[in-house]
Amino acid sequence: MPKVSMTVNGELVSKMVEGRTLLVDFLRDTLKLTGTHIGCDTSQCGACVVHMDGSAVKSCTTLALACQGAEIMTIEGLADGETLHPMQTAFNDHHGLQCGYCTPGMIMTAVDMVKRLGVPDEETIRAELEGNICRCTGYHNIVKAIAAGAEAMNKSNG
Amino acid sequence: MYDFNFHRPKSLRKAAAILAENEEAKLIAGGQTLLPTMKQRLAAPSDVVDLSAISGLSGIELKGRKLQIGAMTKHYDVATSQVVREALPALADLAGMIGDPAVRNRGTIGGSVANNDPAADYPAACLALNATIVTNKRRMTADEFFTGLFDTALEEGEIITKVIFPLPKRAAYAKFRNPASRYAMAGVFVSKRGREVRVAVTGAGSDGVFRLTQAEEMLSKRFSEKALKDLTVDPDGLVGDIHGSAEYRANLVAVMTRRAVAAA
Ligand SMILES: Cc1cc2nc3c(=O)[nH]c(=O)nc-3n(C[C@H](O)[C@H](O)[C@H](O)COP(=O)(O)OP(=O)(O)OC[C@H]3O[C@@H](n4cnc5c(N)ncnc54)[C@H](O)[C@@H]3O)c2cc1C
Ligand code: FES
Ligand code: FES
Numbered sequence: 570m571p572k573v574s575m576t577v578n579g580e581l582v583s584k585m586v587e588g589r590t591l592l593v594d595f596l597r598d599t600l601k602l603t604g605t606h607i608g609c610d611t612s613q614c615g616a617c618v619v620h621m622d623g624s625a626v627k628s629c630t631t632l633a634l635a636c637q638g639a640e641i642m643t644i645e646g647l648a649d650g651e652t653l654h655p656m657q658t659a660f661n662d663h664h665g666l667q668c669g670y671c672t673p674g675m676i677m678t679a680v681d682m683v684k685r686l687g688v689p690d691e692e693t694i695r696a697e698l699e700g701n702i703c704r705c706t707g708y709h710n711i712v713k714a715i716a717a718g719a720e721a722m723n724k725s726n727g
Numbered sequence: 728m729y730d731f732n733f734h735r736p737k738s739l740r741k742a743a744a745i746l747a748e749n750e751e752a753k754l755i756a757g758g759q760t761l762l763p764t765m766k767q768r769l770a771a772p773s774d775v776v777d778l779s780a781i782s783g784l785s786g787i788e789l790k791g792r793k794l795q796i797g798a799m800t801k802h803y804d805v806a807t808s809q810v811v812r813e814a815l816p817a818l819a820d821l822a823g824m825i826g827d828p829a830v831r832n833r834g835t836i837g838g839s840v841a842n843n844d845p846a847a848d849y850p851a852a853c854l855a856l857n858a859t860i861v862t863n864k865r866r867m868t869a870d871e872f873f874t875g876l877f878d879t880a881l882e883e884g885e886i887i888t889k890v891i892f893p894l895p896k897r898a899a900y901a902k903f904r905n906p907a908s909r910y911a912m913a914g915v916f917v918s919k920r921g922r923e924v925r926v927a928v929t930g931a932g933s934d935g936v937f938r939l940t941q942a943e944e945m946l947s948k949r950f951s952e953k954a955l956k957d958l959t960v961d962p963d964g965l966v967g968d969i970h971g972s973a974e975y976r977a978n979l980v981a982v983m984t985r986r987a988v989a990a991a
Pocket of ligand 3: 668
């Protein structure tokens with residue numbers, strides 16, 4: 570089996586994997602980082618979104634071996650110790666989740682969106698959520714949470 | 728997905744050599760089409776050759792009146808490139824309409840063109856602009872390159888290195904998305920360069936991307952929405968499926984053609 574090395578949430582990891590191992594399986598099964606979810610496994614739902622070298626990707630549609638040398642950030646890497654990331658706080662405050670299954674992917678997508686677009690308006694947020702499916706919330710509170718999280722992130726950046 | 732040997736060569740020559748040695752090998756770019764296909768076991772390559780470590784395959788460059796885009800350039804980079812926005816805004820718009828943000832962060836122009844999905848967006852731009860597809864072996868015009876449903880003139884072991892778009896005077900892309908998959912139900916790219924008008928349609932043809940010569944003739948007389956007032960599209964040869972009948976798509980193609988001309 571070939572070996573892959575990458576940085577996950579700031580820590581360098583090196584492991585043996587099969588060619589076909591997907592990034593999401595590497596994170597969940599090998600590293601036991603089960604915050605990243607598998608919803609559809611067909612590239613549709615966005616539950617598996619993580620950041621690869623700073624941009625949002627679907628980890629169910631990325632090979633672990635293609636991440637050789639990459640920096641990966643998962644939902645587990647977002648909080649600063651006990652202090653939640655402003656986007657996590659916003660999802661909590663605005664009731665942006667019900668069962669929570671889609672939430673890690675929603676939050677990783679939201680953080681990526683804000684990094685690229687600053688404080689997006691409602692229409693932009695809805696368009697940017699094209700690749701993230703939620704079966705529970707009807708999206709309204711997710712959109713509100715992202716708008717609030719965007720404000721908070723931009724404030725904390727000065 | 729069945730297991731395979733994974734390769735990540737640093738040069739085109741090495742990539743071509745691996746393809747030549749392994750008959751069942753396949754290239755992977757962004758993987759946004761290949762991996763879903765392999766999961767469904769519609770493809771089961773013995774070897775997968777990742778193009779991402781080869782330098783010089785991605786990037787955007789304006790050379791005179793030609794826009795050159797490396798095969799490994801991601802949809803996101805085309806959509807947001809200042810150079811593309813200024814030189815060929817219709818292409819930036821098109822790239823920004825592909826899939827969703829995470830797909831655009833991985834998917835590449837080379838992968839999209841090589842795959843020639845009948846509902847993919849880039850083939851319409853290539854055909855309407857008569858782009859040149861450059862490979863490690865030769866150059867082909869879009870007219871020569873797209874040969875049918877999921878079919879291209881690419882030979883075994885041939886690797887796309889870049890796509891070159893001659894800059895049009897006017898161009899626009901109008902896409903009617905399937906609301907669930909976000910692929911085109913009908914996408915029409917129109918362009919005018921000198922006297923030549925080209926109209927290419929994706930998402931609707933049962934044989935893949937095609938040129939709507941009838942609209943081209945109408946528009947070469949006068950490039951305006953008015954010139955299309957008698958345009959009706961024949962449903963014969965169009966896709967009819969659970970998402971819409973051939974007649975419905977024929978109407979969509981006419982409407983999208985008018986919208987694209989109005990926006991160009
Ligand atoms: C949820 C979702 C929605 C999508 N929506 C759209 C959409 O609306 N419009 C659209 O156009 N597309 C859409 N796509 C497809 C997406 O654009 C893909 O990225 C693209 O079709 C393939 O590019 P890739 O880089 O991912 O190629 P890969 O999946 O890596 O490869 C695709 C094929 O091309 C071959 N190949 C790749 N690179 C080269 C090369 N340089 N030379 C020769 N052969 C090569 C591979 O061997 C493979 O057969 C969507 C995909 C997903 C998952
Ligand atoms: S699990 Fe990856 S997109 Fe649904
Ligand atoms: S909160 Fe249940 S899927 Fe979104």
